[in-house]
Amino acid sequence: MEQRVYFEDVAPGAALPVREFGPHTLVAAIRWAGVQEHPSPTHTDREYGRARRGLKGIIASGAQREAYLLRLLMDWIGPRGDVRKLSVRNTAPTYEGDVMRFSGTVVEKSPSLDDPWIVCELDGRNQDGVQIVQGRCTLVLPSRQAAVAPA
Amino acid sequence: MSAELDALITPEMRACIGRTSPVVSLPEEISASDVRRYVQAVGDDNPLWSNDELARRAGYRGRRVPPLLVVELHWRTGDREAENLVESEWSGLVYPEEFTSFRNAGRELEWFAPVYVGDLLTFQSRLADLFVRQGRDGPMIFTKLECDIRNQEGVLVARMTTTGARMRAARYAEAAAEP
Numbered sequence: 001m002e003q004r005v006y007f008e009d010v011a012p013g014a015a016l017p018v019r020e021f022g023p024h025t026l027v028a029a030i031r032w033a034g035v036q037e038h039p040s041p042t043h044t045d046r047e048y049g050r051a052r053r054g055l056k057g058i059i060a061s062g063a064q065r066e067a068y069l070l071r072l073l074m075d076w077i078g079p080r081g082d083v084r085k086l087s088v089r090n091t092a093p094t095y096e097g098d099v100m101r102f103s104g105t106v107v108e109k110s111p112s113l114d115d116p117w118i119v120c121e122l123d124g125r126n127q128d129g130v131q132i133v134q135g136r137c138t139l140v141l142p143s144r145q146a147a148v149a150p151a
Numbered sequence: 152m153s154a155e156l157d158a159l160i161t162p163e164m165r166a167c168i169g170r171t172s173p174v175v176s177l178p179e180e181i182s183a184s185d186v187r188r189y190v191q192a193v194g195d196d197n198p199l200w201s202n203d204e205l206a207r208r209a210g211y212r213g214r215r216v217p218p219l220l221v222v223e224l225h226w227r228t229g230d231r232e233a234e235n236l237v238e239s240e241w242s243g244l245v246y247p248e249e250f251t252s253f254r255n256a257g258r259e260l261e262w263f264a265p266v267y268v269g270d271l272l273t274f275q276s277r278l279a280d281l282f283v284r285q286g287r288d289g290p291m292i293f294t295k296l297e298c299d300i301r302n303q304e305g306v307l308v309a310r311m312t313t314t315g316a317r318m319r320a321a322r323y324a325e326a327a328a329e330p
Binding site for chain 1: 184188189191192193194195197198205206208209210217218219220222225226227255257258259260261262263316
């Protein structure tokens with residue numbers, strides 16, 4: 001994976017690539033539960049959600065959705081970029097069969113090459129255009145002028 | 152904000168702000184298998200997590216542990232549900248009796264240093280803030296928990312700040328966005 005995006009290339013208003021993940025499946029939820037080692041029935045038991053929470057069935061773990069969102073971010077910034085901060089607000093659930101369509105916009109940029117951060121507003125929608133997450137992140141991008149990336 | 156709302160947070164509750172949990176360690180070092188299963192669970196084929204040479208060219212010691220996995224490892228320490236974290240012995244926080252309904256009100260993640268396979272992480276939580284707001288369905292007591300994640304050299308690698316909200320139980324189940 002070559003480095004494609006540099007600090008000098010982006011400015012407030014720039015759009016991040018739009019990426020779609022899913023559709024969410026019970027198998028994906030089980031795999032995630034195995035990684036997380038936090039077997040919450042909300043994410044893995046269809047009946048639990050229906051009986052206890054008035055949900056249609058399982059809902060995706062918020063952290064799993066963040067993991068997909070980070071795929072968008074980390075793939076975009078390349079191996080010499082890094083994520084510093086991520087905050088995500090959950091606005092609607094992701095059910096079995098739902099897709100997660102993530103997008104973002106650069107809203108702020110560091111004034112200094114010595115600390116090459118950018119801030120992005122993030123948005124997530126399902127297949128019906130309903131907002132599922134809203135978020136914000138701080139990313140660090142390499143400069144074309146820098147000799148080595150921050151480790 | 153009304154005096155009545157403010158009074159929901161008693162001096163005893165306020166005294167809990169700043170308290171910290173014991174430092175808890177992962178049961179074992181992070182393994183390559185942990186990373187592989189994370190990669191497979193979310194289809195994350197970023198070569199930074201699997202290609203040592205590419206990672207070194209990018210300035211790292213070797214392949215990295217994905218940032219979100221670093222944070223999610225906290226579940227393995229035994230400090231489980233967010234609501235239990237706050238009411239466990241280390242904070243001493245006790246809510247007003249009828250405030251039993253809990254909602255995860257979001258979290259903020261920060262990363263400060265890379266993490267590698269073989270690292271042994273420790274976790275320590277702090278009750279950073281406690282405040283009350285008037286919600287649509289009634290007053291809500293918010294807690295802000297900061298969890299500091301360090302590696303075996305004591306370097307702060309990440310911080311997870313979780314906001315939780317407690318309110319009086321609703322009469323009927325509400326379709327919440329997230330537990």
